[in-house]
Amino acid sequence: MAQRRKLVAGNWKLNGSLSLVSLFEKGLDNVNLPNVDVVICPPAVYIPSFKSGPVLGGQNLAVNDCGAFTGEISGEQLASVGAKYVIVGHSERRELFFEDNQLVAAKFARAQNAGLVPILCVGESLETRKSGDLFAFINAQLQAVLDLVGISGFTNAIVAYEPIWAIGTGETATPAQAQEVHEFIRAWFAKHDQACAESVKILYGGSVNASTAPELFAQPDIDGGLVGGASLKLEEFITICTAANK
Ligand code: PGA
Numbered sequence: 001m002a003q004r005r006k007l008v009a010g011n012w013k014l015n016g017s018l019s020l021v022s023l024f025e026k027g028l029d030n031v032n033l034p035n036v037d038v039v040i041c042p043p044a045v046y047i048p049s050f051k052s053g054p055v056l057g058g059q060n061l062a063v064n065d066c067g068a069f070t071g072e073i074s075g076e077q078l079a080s081v082g083a084k085y086v087i088v089g090h091s092e093r094r095e096l097f098f099e100d101n102q103l104v105a106a107k108f109a110r111a112q113n114a115g116l117v118p119i120l121c122v123g124e125s126l127e128t129r130k131s132g133d134l135f136a137f138i139n140a141q142l143q144a145v146l147d148l149v150g151i152s153g154f155t156n157a158i159v160a161y162e163p164i165w166a167i168g169t170g171e172t173a174t175p176a177q178a179q180e181v182h183e184f185i186r187a188w189f190a191k192h193d194q195a196c197a198e199s200v201k202i203l204y205g206g207s208v209n210a211s212t213a214p215e216l217f218a219q220p221d222i223d224g225g226l227v228g229g230a231s232l233k234l235e236e237f238i239t240i241c242t243a244a245n246k
Contacts, residue, residue, distance in 0.1 A: 006217065006244040007158065007201055007224040009039040009119060010231025011059060011087060020232070021046050025053040027234040036224065036244040039085055040231070044073050048081040057085030057119065060093055063106050065114075075114025086111045087226075088118045089141070091164045101144035108145050112153065119158045119203070119226065120145060122185070126165040135184055142188055151192040158201045159185060160226040166206025168228060175215045175222075178204045182221035210236045213243040 012020075021042065028038060029052050040050070041057040050056055062072035078086060088111055089104035099107075104120070111118040122141040124134050138161075145153070161181050166173050173181075182202050189197035204216050205226030216222055224244050230236045 004199065004201055004223045005037060006035065007037040007039065007203065008237075008241045008244050009041060009057060009085065009087075009160075009203065009224075009226050010054075010237055011090070011205075011226055011228050012040065012042045012231060013059065013092070013228060014043065015232055016042050016046060018046070018049060021049045023234055024237075025050055027238065028053040031238055031241070033241050033245045035246075036241055038241050041085070041087055044078060044081075044083075047078065047083055050082070055085070056083050057087065058083045058116070059087050059090065061086050061088070061107055061111055061114070061116070063103060063110060065110065075111050075116050079114050079116055083116060085119055085158070086116045087160075088120050090121045091123055091162060091167060095164075101141055104141075105145045105148040108157070109149050109153070112149070112156065117156055117158060119160050121160045121162050121205070121226070123160075123162040123164055123167075123206070129163070129165070134181070138181065138185065139188065142185070146192070151189075151196055154189065154193075154196050154200055158203060160203040160205050161185060162205035162226060164206075168207070170207050172207040172209070172212045172216070173204070175219050178216055179219040179221055182219065186221050208240060210239040210243075213240040214246075217244050217246070 038054045040054040058078040061075045088107045093099045108118045201223040203224045203226045208225040208227045209230045
C-alpha cells in the first residue's frame with residue numbers, strides 16, 4: 001500500500017492577529033519537519049501577511065466566483081494571495097451558516113476550479129452517533145460531493161473526519177473511535193476506486209492536542225490532523241506536527 005505523507009492543518013477560525021502571524025512565521029521557519037506538510041488556515045485577511053513558514057489555506061470560500069455577494073471571498077481570490085488549500089464544509093459552516101451537503105459539494109467543486117485543494121470536513125453530532133446513523137450520515141456527506149465531481153474529483157482533495165461532539169469540547173475521540181470511522185471512509189473510497197482509497201489523506205479533527213496526537217496519528221487510516229484550538233499555541237502546534245513527522 002502506498003505510504004501516505006502526513007499533513008497537519010491548523011484552523012485558526014475567527015482568531016489570530018498580525019502578531020500571531022509573525023510568531024508562527026518565525027516559529028515554523030525554524031523547525032525541521034521533513035515528513036509532514038504543515039498548513040495554517042488563518043482568517044483570509046492574514047494569508048498575504050505570511051511571507052514564510054507554513055503552507056496556507058482558507059477556511060471557507062464563496063460558491064460564486066464573482067458578483068454582488070457582499071462579504072464573500074472566492075477561491076480564485078484566496079489562491080491569488082497564496083492559499084493552496086481551503087476548508088470546505090466545516091461543521092461550524094454547516095450548523096451556523098446553514099451549509100447543506102449540496103452547497104458544500106458546490107464549494108468543493110469551486111475550490112478545485114480555482115486550483116485549491118479542498119479539505120472536505122465530515123462528521124456527526126452526538127445525537128446522530130447515539131441513534132446509530134453514524135455511517136449513513138457520513139456516507140450522505142461524501143456521496144453529495146461524489147455525485148457532483150465524480151471519484152476523480154477526490155484525487156486532489158483531503159477529507160477531514162471531525163465528530164462535532166469532539167470539536168472545541170476537549171473531548172477527543174479515542175484513537176479506536178476515530179480509526180473506525182477513518183476505516184469506513186477509506187472503504188467507501190475503495191468501493192469507487194482502490195487507488196484513490198489508498199492515496200486520499202483522511203485527517204482527524206476534534207480537540208487534537210499535544211498529548212492525544214501521537215496515538216491518533218499512529219492509527220493506520222489517520223493521515224494527520226485538522227487542529228483548531230491547539231493551532232493557536234505555537235509550541236503545542238509544533239509538538240502536534242512533530243508527532244505527525246514520525
Ligand atoms: P478543535 O477544532 O481542535 O478546537 O476541536 C477542530 C476544528 O474545528 O477543525
